Amino acid sequence: SGRLNGYRIPGSQDRRIPRDSLIKFLKEHGMPLGDLEDEAMAKVLIVAQDQVLIENMKRELPEERSFRVAVAASGFEAGIQAESFNPDCIIVDFSIGEVEALQICQNLRRNDDFRDTILIALLPDVGSPATFDRSSINETFKKPFDAKLLAERLRTLIGAKKELV
Numbered sequence: 001s002g003r004l005n006g007y008r009i010p011g012s013q014d015r016r017i018p019r020d021s022l023i024k025f026l027k028e029h030g031m032p033l034g035d036l037e038d039e040a041m042a043k044v045l046i047v048a049q050d051q052v053l054i055e056n057m058k059r060e061l062p063e064e065r066s067f068r069v070a071v072a073a074s075g076f077e078a079g080i081q082a083e084s085f086n087p088d089c090i091i092v093d094f095s096i097g098e099v100e101a102l103q104i105c106q107n108l109r110r111n112d113d114f115r116d117t118i119l120i121a122l123l124p125d126v127g128s129p130a131t132f133d134r135s136s137i138n139e140t141f142k143k144p145f146d147a148k149l150l151a152e153r154l155r156t157l158i159g160a161k162k163e164l165v
Helices: 019-028 034-040 051-060 075-085 098-110 147-161
Strands: 042-047 067-072 089-093 118-123 139-142
Touching: 042 051, 042 075, 042 147, 051 067, 051 147, 067 075, 075 089, 075 098, 089 098, 089 147, 098 118, 118 147, 139 147
Parallel strands: 042 067, 042 089, 089 118, 118 139
Antiparallel strands: none
């Protein structure tokens, strides 16, 4: 009936459905996603040691709202998590150390697999403004910040890449 976008392979009776169209169709009709569920979720990696921050973000980005959250406490752990989790967005808390946080951001941008990954920096609210090259970072938030505001911004940024429910 034309409700599921697809096409026929020239010279064949076989049909193909683009993955994005299939996920959108299944979500719209309340059908189970099965193995495609992981692709339909917005994956966020939080690199932080502040447990209050981590818990606030987990509360604002629940799985029921199509979010999956992973946490890393160091640059090394962030690299391992990024490779295995393949996040859509990485939130780096600069409270772990400005040098280490910048190194994480720069290493991710050098890797072609993470070139399109959204990077958000959480900057500590100290007397002097941080002076560093922000070209590798998509967004910055100054602490303390409203977790709901950050969660809404994530929905907007990731929603532009994926169709979130």
